[in-house]
Amino acid sequence: MSATYCLTLSVPAQALDAFEAVFEPLGGAIVTGGRDAEGLVPWQLYLAEPPEADELDRLVELAKETAGLRASMVYSLDKLPDIDWVAESQKALPPITAGRFRLRGSHVTEPALPGAIDLLIDANAAFGTGRHETTRGCLLALQDIAKRQQVSIILDMGCGSGVLAMAAAKLWPCRVLGVDNDAPSIQVAQENLRANGVADAVKLLLGDGFKDARVARGGPYDLILANILAEPLCRMAQDVKRRLAPGGLVILSGLLTTQERQVTARYRAAGLVLAKRYRLGEWSTLVLQG
Numbered sequence: 001m002s003a004t005y006c007l008t009l010s011v012p013a014q015a016l017d018a019f020e021a022v023f024e025p026l027g028g029a030i031v032t033g034g035r036d037a038e039g040l041v042p043w044q045l046y047l048a049e050p051p052e053a054d055e056l057d058r059l060v061e062l063a064k065e066t067a068g069l070r071a072s073m074v075y076s077l078d079k080l081p082d083i084d085w086v087a088e089s090q091k092a093l094p095p096i097t098a099g100r101f102r103l104r105g106s107h108v109t110e111p112a113l114p115g116a117i118d119l120l121i122d123a124n125a126a127f128g129t130g131r132h133e134t135t136r137g138c139l140l141a142l143q144d145i146a147k148r149q150q151v152s153i154i155l156d157m158g159c160g161s162g163v164l165a166m167a168a169a170k171l172w173p174c175r176v177l178g179v180d181n182d183a184p185s186i187q188v189a190q191e192n193l194r195a196n197g198v199a200d201a202v203k204l205l206l207g208d209g210f211k212d213a214r215v216a217r218g219g220p221y222d223l224i225l226a227n228i229l230a231e232p233l234c235r236m237a238q239d240v241k242r243r244l245a246p247g248g249l250v251i252l253s254g255l256l257t258t259q260e261r262q263v264t265a266r267y268r269a270a271g272l273v274l275a276k277r278y279r280l281g282e283w284s285t286l287v288l289q290g
Contacts, residue, residue, distance in 0.1 A: 137285025
């Protein structure tokens with residue numbers, strides 16, 4: 001993608017997922033930096049064509065509302081020289097590790113360490129490059145589960161870029177269904193599956209979550225993954241229980257540590273028990289069992 005406009009904001013770390021979810025339909029590429037002393041993260045969205053100012057105002061307000069922010073927020077929209085700024089920004093992104101997994105962009109060419117599982121995934125319009133604590137928590141949980149048991153049928157609800165579906169396909173000889181309601185994300189995920197050699201193990205579905213009858217037909221699932229936000233996680237608790245195989249496992253992420261009690265209460269009411277939690281900074285990943 002050759003972007004010519006850059007939208008820049010300073011986003012509270014706990015609001016990153018909300019801003020990414022709201023802005024990803026614009027089809028740009030998001031780049032984030034390190035958190036400062038006040039907990040703010042430099043957040044940039046590179047776009048070929050920006051929306052009108054009124055629409056940008058609306059999207060910023062929607063992202064703030066989704067994240068529960070009240071303070072005013074100033075953004076800038078700048079036209080850039082005719083340079084592939086996305087490619088330039090990716091050069092500054094080093095590979096990251098999450099247990100055995102190494103996640104890298106295509107600009108990283110050095111081989112991984114022996115025993116590592118290499119995942120190639122570039123920053124683009126789809127959520128999930130593994131650089132956020134929520135995705136890393138899920139990757140760590142997947143590896144811990146793989147050490148002690150086999151799973152065969154997996155659902156990745158809200159699959160985004162497909163990073164978790166790909167990770168599961170690398171850990172087990174399994175069948176994975178990745179579901180997302182965003183067409184660009186499905187397209188990006190399909191490209192990632194091919195690039196990582198797991199296209200035969202993962203099926204992608206553009207659909208409306210658990211409401212899609214094809215999700216029901218693919219189950220019951222030994223393992224269900226959902227890395228989204230706390231509120232939708234709470235709403236889908238009963239659906240997760242219905243589609244989970246007896247004794248199956250669920251990995252939930254996209255929630256703050258302060259939201260753990262709210263989410264676990266919904267799933268406890270649905271008949272699941274908390275088996276383990278992972279806390280990375282302000283973010284939590286929960287493992288539950290049916």
